[in-house]
Amino acid sequence: xxxxxxxxLDEQTKRMIRRAILKAVAIPGHxxxxxxxxxxxxxxxxxxxxxxxxxxxxADDRLKVIDQGADDTTNAVSIRRFFARTADVATTTKTAxxxxxxxxxxxPETALRDGQIIVYQVPQPEPMYRLEPSRVETRRMHALADxxxxxxxxxxxxxxxGHIGISYDYPxxxxxxYLMAPSPIPAFDNPKMHMMPALQLFGAGREKRIYAVPPYxxxxxxxFVDHPFHPARAPHACGLCGAGDSYLDxxxxxxxxxxxxxxxxxxxxxxxRADGQVGAEGVPVGMPGGAVEATQ
Amino acid sequence: MSATIDLPGFxxxxxxxxxxxxxxxxxxxxxGSLRMAGxxxxxxxxxxPATAAVLLTLVDGDMSLAMDAATYPAHPWVIFHCGTTxxxxxxxxxxxxxxxxxxxxxxxxxxEAPEESSTLILQVRALGSGTPYCLSGPGLRSxxxxxxxxxxxxxxxxxxxxxxxxxxxIDIILCAGATLVAxxxxxxxxxx
Amino acid sequence: MxxxxxxxxxxxxxxxxxxxxxxxRGNPDVPEIGVAQIAEQIGRAVDRVMGEGSLFDRELAALxxxxxxxxxxxxxxxxxxxxxxLPRFIHSEPVDTAGMAIRRRISATFKDLPGGQxxxxxxxxxxxxxxxxxxxxxxxxxxxxxxxxxxxxAHVHSLLRHEGLLENDEPxxxxxxxxxxxxxxxxxxxRDVRLQALARGDEGFLLALGYxxxxxxxxxxxxxxxxxxxxxxxxxxxxxxxxxxxIGDITLTECQMINQFKGSKTVPAQFTRGYGxxxxxxxRKAMAMALVDRAMRAEELGEDVTAPxxxxxxxxxxxxxxxxxxxxxxxxxxxxxxxxxxxxxxxxMRRDMAAPMAEVAQ
Numbered sequence: 001x002x003x004x005x006x007x008x009l010d011e012q013t014k015r016m017i018r019r020a021i022l023k024a025v026a027i028p029g030h031x032x033x034x035x036x037x038x039x040x041x042x043x044x045x046x047x048x049x050x051x052x053x054x055x056x057x058x059a060d061d062r063l064k065v066i067d068q069g070a071d072d073t074t075n076a077v078s079i080r081r082f083f084a085r086t087a088d089v090a091t092t093t094k095t096a097x098x099x100x101x102x103x104x105x106x107x108p109e110t111a112l113r114d115g116q117i118i119v120y121q122v123p124q125p126e127p128m129y130r131l132e133p134s135r136v137e138t139r140r141m142h143a144l145a146d147x148x149x150x151x152x153x154x155x156x157x158x159x160x161x162g163h164i165g166i167s168y169d170y171p172x173x174x175x176x177x178y179l180m181a182p183s184p185i186p187a188f189d190n191p192k193m194h195m196m197p198a199l200q201l202f203g204a205g206r207e208k209r210i211y212a213v214p215p216y217x218x219x220x221x222x223x224f225v226d227h228p229f230h231p232a233r234a235p236h237a238c239g240l241c242g243a244g245d246s247y248l249d250x251x252x253x254x255x256x257x258x259x260x261x262x263x264x265x266x267x268x269x270x271x272x273r274a275d276g277q278v279g280a281e282g283v284p285v286g287m288p289g290g291a292v293e294a295t296q
Numbered sequence: 297m298s299a300t301i302d303l304p305g306f307x308x309x310x311x312x313x314x315x316x317x318x319x320x321x322x323x324x325x326x327x328g329s330l331r332m333a334g335x336x337x338x339x340x341x342x343x344x345p346a347t348a349a350v351l352l353t354l355v356d357g358d359m360s361l362a363m364d365a366a367t368y369p370a371h372p373w374v375i376f377h378c379g380t381t382x383x384x385x386x387x388x389x390x391x392x393x394x395x396x397x398x399x400x401x402x403x404x405x406x407x408e409a410p411e412e413s414s415t416l417i418l419q420v421r422a423l424g425s426g427t428p429y430c431l432s433g434p435g436l437r438s439x440x441x442x443x444x445x446x447x448x449x450x451x452x453x454x455x456x457x458x459x460x461x462x463x464x465x466i467d468i469i470l471c472a473g474a475t476l477v478a479x480x481x482x483x484x485x486x487x488x
Numbered sequence: 489m490x491x492x493x494x495x496x497x498x499x500x501x502x503x504x505x506x507x508x509x510x511x512x513r514g515n516p517d518v519p520e521i522g523v524a525q526i527a528e529q530i531g532r533a534v535d536r537v538m539g540e541g542s543l544f545d546r547e548l549a550a551l552x553x554x555x556x557x558x559x560x561x562x563x564x565x566x567x568x569x570x571x572x573x574l575p576r577f578i579h580s581e582p583v584d585t586a587g588m589a590i591r592r593r594i595s596a597t598f599k600d601l602p603g604g605q606x607x608x609x610x611x612x613x614x615x616x617x618x619x620x621x622x623x624x625x626x627x628x629x630x631x632x633x634x635x636x637x638x639x640x641x642a643h644v645h646s647l648l649r650h651e652g653l654l655e656n657d658e659p660x661x662x663x664x665x666x667x668x669x670x671x672x673x674x675x676x677x678x679r680d681v682r683l684q685a686l687a688r689g690d691e692g693f694l695l696a697l698g699y700x701x702x703x704x705x706x707x708x709x710x711x712x713x714x715x716x717x718x719x720x721x722x723x724x725x726x727x728x729x730x731x732x733x734x735i736g737d738i739t740l741t742e743c744q745m746i747n748q749f750k751g752s753k754t755v756p757a758q759f760t761r762g763y764g765x766x767x768x769x770x771x772r773k774a775m776a777m778a779l780v781d782r783a784m785r786a787e788e789l790g791e792d793v794t795a796p797x798x799x800x801x802x803x804x805x806x807x808x809x810x811x812x813x814x815x816x817x818x819x820x821x822x823x824x825x826x827x828x829x830x831x832x833x834x835x836x837m838r839r840d841m842a843a844p845m846a847e848v849a850q
Binding site: 004008010033034035036037038039040042043044045047067068069072073074075076077078081104105106123134135136161162163165167168169184185186187188206208209232233234247248249250264 | 497498500501565568569571572573575669670671672673674675801805810811813814815816817818821822823824825826828829830831832833836837840
Binding site: 005006007011012014015016018019020021022023024025026027028030032033055056057058059115139140142143144175177178195197199213214215216217218 | 309310311313314315317318320321322324325326353354355356358359406407408409410411413415434435436437462463467480481482
C-alpha cells in the first residue's frame, strides 16, 4: 500500500517483534513483554495477532484468517483485507493450503502440519488474572512456578459443582513449566495443542505480550487424577455435513426451541460437503436454490 | 577498512530480512534443523553470510551488541548497517563470536524475566558435518543428531550447565557459510 | 423455513462504510465544516485529542475530529495510529515552562505574587447561561489589550524554595526518559513513565480518580499552587550543530499541586508536589493529573496505599482510553464459540442438579 511499509509495520518495529517471538519460542509458554504498537485496528480486535502476523508474513505466504472458526465473519474479513492491502499476500480459506493461519477463538478441525504457523489473537495472556489481578504478583508466581492458586480454584469448582467449571480459555501447562492461557478457544480444542506439528504463536497487543509453543511440545490441560480433563462439545452431528467429531455452533431457527447445529469450522464443513457428505438437515452441494435448506 | 563498509547490506531490506527471519524462526522452532540464510549476501570478512544476515535481521540501535576480537575487520560494516554501537559481552543482548565464549559469563536473564538474556551468534567451520551431538526437547518429535565442526570439545558439558538454568539461559544461533542452526535454551544436548 | 449461512461479510463492511460516510456528512444542504474551522473554533476538543493522541498537531487533530464525527476518543485513536508510523528523528530538550509566554497564570495559595494573577481566557467566572446570541453569527469585539507586556514569570514553587518548606525538583534521571510507546510498562514504574501515562490518559478517568482523592480515597490535602497556560519554546540539539535551536512553540497547561506532608523520621514536615502537564488549554486534565501523580507517590513518601488512585498498577493499566475502549467494545465481536461452550457447561450443571432433585421427589 502506498505510503506504508510492507505489512504496515516499519522495519524497526518488526525487528523488535521478531526478537520477542524468538525468545518466546526459546521459552515455551512464557509471556514476553514487547513494545506493542498502536495499529489502525482497535485494541481487543486482534492487534497482537496482527502484529505477530505482520512480523512473520512474506510474499511467499498464503494467509488464512478465521474468527470463531469461520473465514467469513466480519472481523476475519477485515483482518484478511488489511493484509491483502498492506502486504499484497495471497489468502486462502483452505486450512491445508495456508502457511500462516491467524485465528480468534478456534483451532481448525483439519490437523495442522509441519511448517505451518498458527497465530492466536489473545485478549488476556495471563491465565491467573481472574484469581490475582495484579500482574506484578502473577509474574512472581510464574517465576516460582507457583500455580497453587489455579489448582485451588479448580479443586473448589469440583467440590462445589462436581466438575471443573471452565469451558473456554482452559489453562494449560506447557513443557511442564509454564501455566499458559490458550486464548479463548473452547476446551474442546485444547488437545490439538499437545504435540502439534505446527508452530503456535500468541499475540496480545493491548496487554503487550507475545508467547509461543514450539512444534511437538507437551501441552497438558490442568486436571486431577480422579477428575480428568473432559473436553465438551454439543452432543449432535453437524446438520449440514453430518460430522460427528467437529465443534458445533448452535443456531436458533425460531422462537419455539428450534435449533440447528452446524460446524463452527466453515472450511471443514464445506470440504466435507464438497466430498458428498450430507447432514440430516442439509442438501447436497450444487442443488438448485443456492441457500442451504434446513427443515426444523 | 572503508572497503568493508562499502559492501552493501540487504538488497531489499523488508523482503530479505523477512526471509532470513523465517529461517531463524524455523531453526528455533525445530532445533538442530539446518536452514539457509544470507545466500545472496556479500558478507564482510570474517563473517559468514548467515552470520551477517542474522545481524541485519535482528540487531539495531535498540539492541546492545558485542563482537569478539576475531571479528574486528567486520565491525565497521556491522556498526554502519545495523546502526548500533558495540559493548562488552557481559552487557550485550546479542553476541557475535568466532570462538565460543564461556556461556556462564553471559547475561542469562532473571527468574521473572528470563527473556532478558543474551543470544549468542556463534560462527563455526561447518554445520551438517563434524562432531555429532544428540538433541532432544521442545520442537523435536524425537531426538535428532546435529553435526557441527568447530564447537569446543567440552561444549556438551557447558551446554548442560546452561540448560540447567532453564527458564533462564543463553540461546545460540550457529552459523556456517549460508546455513544456520538454532539451539534454544530448552534443548538437551549430549555427545552422540 | 430456510437457513442461510451468514455470508458476504466483505460487502456488508463496504456498505457500512458508505453509510457511515453519508451519515458523517449529514444533510448536504448544510455547509460542510472545514478542518480550519474545527481547529479555530472547537479548540478545546482539539487540545484534548492532541493530548490523548500524543501528537501536537492542530490540523491533524482537527481532521481526526471531523473524521470521527466529534467522537474524541475515536479521534485520539486515529491520531495515535498515524503517529506510530512516523519516524523519530530526534528528542527535544526539556521545555522550560518558567520561560513560557503566559496567557493565564493563577495561584490559589497566595493572594498576590510576583508577576500577579492573570485570569486569561477562562470559563471560570462565566455564568453558565446558554448564550443564544452565539446561535446566530455575529462579530466578536476584540478583547482589551494589557497596558504593559507580560514578562517571564517565575514558578510559585521557586518563590518558596529558599525556606525549605517545599520539596525540591527531583534531579533529572540519567539517560533518556522512559517511553511507554516503545517499551511495555514494567513495575515499579518510574515517575517519568507514570507522568507520560497520565499525560496520555483519559481526562474522564483522571478526573474521577483525582476527585476520589478529594473525597477521602487516598487524601492528599491539595492546594493549587499554580496553574499556568501559554506558549513554550521547543528546542532540539542537532548532533551536527551541538547547540540548541528553536523549532517552534507549543501551547501547554501546567499545574503544580502543593500537598501537605507530615514528614518522616528523616525528613521534616514540608509540602510535596504533584505535577500535571498537558498539551493545549486543558486545565481540568492538568489538575486531575497533578492530584493523581501525587496520590501515586504514596508508597515513595511512606504513606499507606489503600485507595485506587494510589495503586500505580491499577492507574497505569486503566488510564488509557484507546486501550479501554478497544477492549470494552470488542465484546461486540462474535463470541458464539465461547458462549456455546458455556451453554454446554450450564446445561450440564442443570442436569447434574436436576437428577438428585428427581430422586428426592420420588
